[in-house]
Amino acid sequence: MSNSTLIAAEAGSAGERFRLAGRPRLGESVLRGALVACGWFVLATTVAMLGFLASTGLRGIGEVGLGQLLTSDAWKPEAGSFGGLALIVGTFTSALGAIALGAAPAVLSAVWLTEFAPEGVRRGYRRVMEIASAVPSVVYGWLALVYIVPIFENVAHAIKGDDAPVTGEGLGAAAFLLAVMIAPTVLLLSLDALSRVPRQLRDASAALGASPWQTAFQVSVPYGWRGLLVATFFGFARAAGETMAVQMVIGGARRLPKDFLFSPTTTISAQIVMDMQEARPGTPENDVLYSMALVLLLVSVVVVLVTRAMARSQAR
Amino acid sequence: MSTARLHRSQRQGASTEAGLKRLLGVGAFAMAGVYGAGLVYLLARGGSRLWSLTAYPTPLSGVDNEVAMRFIVAACLFGILGWASMSVVRWGLERTGRAMPKRASRITVVAVAALGAMFLRDHLPRFLVSLPSETKAGGGVGPEIFNTIYFAVLSTAITLPVGVGAAVYLARFAKSQRFVGAVRMALDTLASLPSIVYGLFGFLVFVVQMKAGYSLFAGAFVLALLNLPLVVGIAEESMHAVPRELDEASLALGATPVQTVLRVTIPYAWPGILSALVLSIGRVFAESAPLIMTAGTTISRANAYSLNPFRGGETLAVHLWYVNSAGLAPDRAEVSAGTAAVLVVLVGLTNLLASRFARFGGAEGPRTKKATK
Numbered sequence: 001m002s003n004s005t006l007i008a009a010e011a012g013s014a015g016e017r018f019r020l021a022g023r024p025r026l027g028e029s030v031l032r033g034a035l036v037a038c039g040w041f042v043l044a045t046t047v048a049m050l051g052f053l054a055s056t057g058l059r060g061i062g063e064v065g066l067g068q069l070l071t072s073d074a075w076k077p078e079a080g081s082f083g084g085l086a087l088i089v090g091t092f093t094s095a096l097g098a099i100a101l102g103a104a105p106a107v108l109s110a111v112w113l114t115e116f117a118p119e120g121v122r123r124g125y126r127r128v129m130e131i132a133s134a135v136p137s138v139v140y141g142w143l144a145l146v147y148i149v150p151i152f153e154n155v156a157h158a159i160k161g162d163d164a165p166v167t168g169e170g171l172g173a174a175a176f177l178l179a180v181m182i183a184p185t186v187l188l189l190s191l192d193a194l195s196r197v198p199r200q201l202r203d204a205s206a207a208l209g210a211s212p213w214q215t216a217f218q219v220s221v222p223y224g225w226r227g228l229l230v231a232t233f234f235g236f237a238r239a240a241g242e243t244m245a246v247q248m249v250i251g252g253a254r255r256l257p258k259d260f261l262f263s264p265t266t267t268i269s270a271q272i273v274m275d276m277q278e279a280r281p282g283t284p285e286n287d288v289l290y291s292m293a294l295v296l297l298l299v300s301v302v303v304v305l306v307t308r309a310m311a312r313s314q315a316r
Numbered sequence: 317m318s319t320a321r322l323h324r325s326q327r328q329g330a331s332t333e334a335g336l337k338r339l340l341g342v343g344a345f346a347m348a349g350v351y352g353a354g355l356v357y358l359l360a361r362g363g364s365r366l367w368s369l370t371a372y373p374t375p376l377s378g379v380d381n382e383v384a385m386r387f388i389v390a391a392c393l394f395g396i397l398g399w400a401s402m403s404v405v406r407w408g409l410e411r412t413g414r415a416m417p418k419r420a421s422r423i424t425v426v427a428v429a430a431l432g433a434m435f436l437r438d439h440l441p442r443f444l445v446s447l448p449s450e451t452k453a454g455g456g457v458g459p460e461i462f463n464t465i466y467f468a469v470l471s472t473a474i475t476l477p478v479g480v481g482a483a484v485y486l487a488r489f490a491k492s493q494r495f496v497g498a499v500r501m502a503l504d505t506l507a508s509l510p511s512i513v514y515g516l517f518g519f520l521v522f523v524v525q526m527k528a529g530y531s532l533f534a535g536a537f538v539l540a541l542l543n544l545p546l547v548v549g550i551a552e553e554s555m556h557a558v559p560r561e562l563d564e565a566s567l568a569l570g571a572t573p574v575q576t577v578l579r580v581t582i583p584y585a586w587p588g589i590l591s592a593l594v595l596s597i598g599r600v601f602a603e604s605a606p607l608i609m610t611a612g613t614t615i616s617r618a619n620a621y622s623l624n625p626f627r628g629g630e631t632l633a634v635h636l637w638y639v640n641s642a643g644l645a646p647d648r649a650e651v652s653a654g655t656a657a658v659l660v661v662l663v664g665l666t667n668l669l670a671s672r673f674a675r676f677g678g679a680e681g682p683r684t685k686k687a688t689k
Contacts, residue, residue, distance in 0.1 A: 035485040038481030042544060135602070139656045142652050289516070
């Protein structure tokens with residue numbers, strides 16, 4: 001058998017395996033078309049998603065009025081009063097509280113891991129945190145409901161007296177829960193950011209006589225601070241968008257929180273899940289939920305796009 | 317000289333620095349300790365629920381496909397048991413300097429799984445195979461486990477072709493820069509949306525517009541969308557990591573671009589793609605809010621184990637929420653603990669799998685070896 005027939009036979013069998021035999025051009029273009037279709041699918045669903053939400057949400061804003069939606073604090077769908085201020089305040093304060101509690105320990109642990117910890121410790125630590133960040137949020141919510149809320153209740157009774165009408169559910173418990181939930185994510189992202197610090201920089205610093213502590217906090221952290229900030233922002237976005245876990249511990253009172261620790265309130269996403277089950281599609285009660293989702297969407301899109309831009313500028 | 321050697325070769329800074337460093341270390345360890353202990357505690361607490369074994373039939377059995385479900389659960393359970401014990405045996409052998417043939421351990425695992433499924437399927441942990449109970453004690457999570465796995469299969473069936481297709485297109489075939497930019501922008505936006513927004517979209521399209529009611533398909537579609545940015549991102553990255561020479565060699569041999577992608581690029585990048593898919597399955601296990609709005613919170617006795625994707629049904633995560641916020645069963649603390657333990661096991665397994673797949677990448681991967689044989 002000559003060489004050329006061998007090659008021809010090979011090509012033929014390969015063609016058969018792709019069911020292109022005889023008509024390679026057709027199969028080729030069909031597959032190419034399918035690939036382009038995948039790209040269009042991504043684009044089309046995103047546009048459709050934003051379009052559906054925006055049209056329904058804007059209808060809700062049109063019915064209620066942007067002013068009332070953003071500034072009134074009376075959310076009483078059954079009475080036709082839709083003031084989203086309590087929801088917005090609840091979302092932001094719980095997420096900010098979570099960042100205040102959870103971000104610093106996570107970032108500092110990441111610094112310790114990359115700068116001072118031995119390699120084996122780092123790998124094990126990472127594994128634990130990866131699983132912790134993948135644990136479903138409802139599991140965190142349930143744990144908080146069973147263990148954190150009673151602690152908050154006892155503390156509240158100790159501070160406010162035994163007859164005070166507190167249940168422990170509220171903003172403080174929600175912020176604590178969110179802090180526990182986002183810390184692994186923030187830690188993992190911070191680790192990635194710090195591992196991008198070039199070795200040469202650390203070596204140079206050490207060669208100049210800096211102690212490890214000085215190298216860590218005067219070279220690595222300043223170099224990677226954008227990455228650390230990105231990690232914190234992502235934590236914020238995750239905390240603000242979290243739904244079920246927060247819904248379980250925040251109390252579900254549709255009013256502005258009176259104090260930061262013990263007063264029950266609600267968040268945008270928790271209220272959407274609760275009200276969605278009762279609101280009939282097409283009614284203002286329903287449309288307004290989409291308007292609130294639009295607010296949440298705008299916030300998280302802006303946060304994430306800003307962080308992405310920052311991450312890219314760091315990469316350069 | 318490495319940084320560590322440099323550091324060791326000079327004085328360790330002032331004593332305050334050493335103290336601060338120790339403080340930082342203690343804090344970091346405390347943090348990891350809390351999470352690790354929490355995970356162990358979840359497993360231990362839920363484990364007590366799992367250990368109650370009962371012979372069948374129980375009052376809650378006798379549903380369609382229930383026997384098949386028990387068979388599969390038994391095979392999985394005993395497969396995992398066999399795999400774990402074989403790992404221990406192999407580790408012990410390796411420590412004494414002997415090796416165990418791969419085939420032997422594989423055959424053992426399969427045999428243990430098959431034998432367990434054949435003979436012990438009537439003596440499984442009752443919690444894992446019985447139906448949930450709304451008001452009485454003693455409910456299980458059998459249909460929830462089934463739905464969770466089924467969701468993973470359904471949504472992967474959408475994510476895999478679309479995600480890999482889009483990644484291939486972006487990495488290899490895209491001509492118009494404007495279109496690529498638009499798709500990337502769309503993916504960035506998708507990645508930044510809170511999951512509740514996906515739920516609202518699914519509710520609006522499937523439940524309101526199409527009047528299809530709650531269905532597994534709607535939930536799976538929404539979850540597939542949710543996972544697209546992750547899968548496309550990692551798949552594209554691992555395709556960019558394929559050495560240029562490989563693709564060029566394939567093209568130079570006369571293969572068409574599509575053949576090159578199918579026979580060279582994707583096999584080489586496969587481990588990365590696979591670990592992305594496994595990670596996305598982990599997110600399917602964990603997600604609850606969008607599923608409540610698209611697939612509902614109920615289990616119907618009639619089609620608890622039905623393969624029909626256009627019925628509603630809840631997953632483990634949704635069940636955990638539902639039991640705590642609306643459940644009336646007197647043993648709901650125990651049910652929650654068991655459900656949480658099963659979830660943690662599932663999530664841990666997916667993480668283990670993902671890191672295993674990510675490890676054998678590139679030219680050493682089994683898939684590449686098979687394709688280039």
